[in-house]
Amino acid sequence: MKQILVTGATGNIGLEVVHYLNALNSDCEIIAAVRHVADAKQIFTDTVNLQFRQFDFENPETLSAAFHLVDVLFLLRPPQISEVDKFFRPLLVAAKANCIRNVVFLSVQGAEKSKVIPHNKIENLIQELEFNYIFVRSSYFMQNLTTTLLPEIVKDKRITLPSGKAKFNWIDVKNIGEATAYLIFNFAKYQNRSFEITGTENKNFAEVVKLMSEITGETISFQSINPISFYFKKRKEGMASGFAVVMTTLHFLPRFQKEPDISDHYQKLTGKKPTSIREFIAREKEKITASQQ
Ligand SMILES: NC(=O)c1ccc[n+]([C@@H]2O[C@H](COP(=O)([O-])OP(=O)(O)OC[C@H]3O[C@@H](n4cnc5c(N)ncnc54)[C@H](OP(=O)(O)O)[C@@H]3O)[C@@H](O)[C@H]2O)c1
Structure with a gap:
């Protein structure tokens, strides 16, 4: 076997x-x-x-x-x-x-x-x-909203990042898992190739918090700060130095890059549409509004 x-x-x-x-x-x-x-x-x-x-x-x-x-x-x-x-x-x-x-x-x-x-x-x-x-x-995991970014969302109804107006492509981790399982089972067919697995939407954080507010009924804001302040903020919160550097660069560098490409690999592999950000927020609404319950 x-x-x-x-x-x-x-x-x-x-x-x-x-x-x-x-x-x-x-x-x-x-x-x-x-x-x-x-x-x-x-x-x-x-x-x-x-x-x-x-x-x-x-x-x-x-x-x-x-x-x-x-x-x-x-x-x-x-x-x-x-x-x-x-x-x-x-x-x-x-x-x-x-x-x-x-x-x-x-x-x-x-x-x-x-x-x-x-x-x-x-x-x-x-x-x-x-x-x-x-x-x-x-591309960028939607689940960042319900993992690394969640404590601030729940406590302060805010997301603070050094990302300015940079747009990210948002993908549901479930879609990555499904596409990956499909690629593993069909390894011989797809071997020695790379597959960009993305969602269909490029959005910046201001747009995403607007959607979050609309769907949850809570006012969630976005604050962009400079990368150095962000790094030290994360260190003060107890984040390990290496991870704080990764968080800073991951959210700061896209300000100087072109918008992410959108690929249709997920759709071609599975025959399905990837999760939209709206669907994701609605699905995870309870986690996002956890503090009021
Ligand atoms: N976040 C994004 O937007 C994004 C986008 C694209 C790619 N990625 C990439 O995705 C990867 C992270 O994936 P993820 O979010 O699934 O990570 P994750 O949720 O943090 O999970 C890490 C996994 O690795 C295991 N692990 C950690 N240290 C280990 C060790 N020393 N030996 C064995 N297992 C160990 C953990 O097991 P335990 O249960 O033992 O801790 C856990 O199962 C990174 O390479 C990141 O760059 C992230």
Whole structure:
């Protein structure tokens, strides 16, 4: 039976990849590669046909056992791990040594153009090591509104970012999980290609908070601040330095870039329309208005 190993299985993307692999699966073994097996089993109590293997990006001793007899490796970069040579090179060398040939990597839209981001280096490494690959280049997650940006939305009814009027392309993580599962199951057909997975809307934060206010009935505002103030604000709130840098650049650099491209890969792969921002906000309304309940 074909084995598919999913890293980051307990996170935003991994949960959806596992969900859709299960929903679409006929005869593959799906394995969640997780740091804490007992904790992960609690998260997936409703998921049938899921195996677990202990796996830690930061502990090379876990790699070989996790990679044993795997046919397709779904790889992502956890947000706190940026050192490609320190963590991803040994990981991919171990994958190769364990005869893994196929890698599906969750990357970001535009990774091929930005030499400084880790995703670009990981894509290059996967090619250098001659894996068969599929790169899933995703645009900006709608779920940022219900994860990293949520505390301020709930507490202050505000989003503060250094993004000015920059437009982001908004994609539902569920759509990425579904497209990725489809690509994994049809690996041979799509191998050695990159797929931008985007939604159909480019909107700036002022436009998004307007929609949020309309749908939730709460006045949610947007404040753009300069990147240095933003970085120190995040540090003061206790955010780790590396992540604060990522948050700052992710939201500041688009001010100097052209609007994101919109791709129809999701629609072509699944035959469905991606989630609209309006649908997402309506679906997640309870989370966004949590403080008033
Ligand atoms: N946010 C965006 O708009 C956006 C857009 C495009 C691409 N991306 C990319 O998406 C990726 C993040 O995906 P995500 O949002 O799904 O991340 P996430 O929700 O933060 O999940 C991270 C996952 O990695 C696991 N993990 C962390 N450290 C680990 C370690 N040392 N060993 C094993 N597992 C470990 C976590 O497991 P535990 O349960 O053990 O913590 C969790 O399952 C990043 O590479 C980011 O650049 C993000």
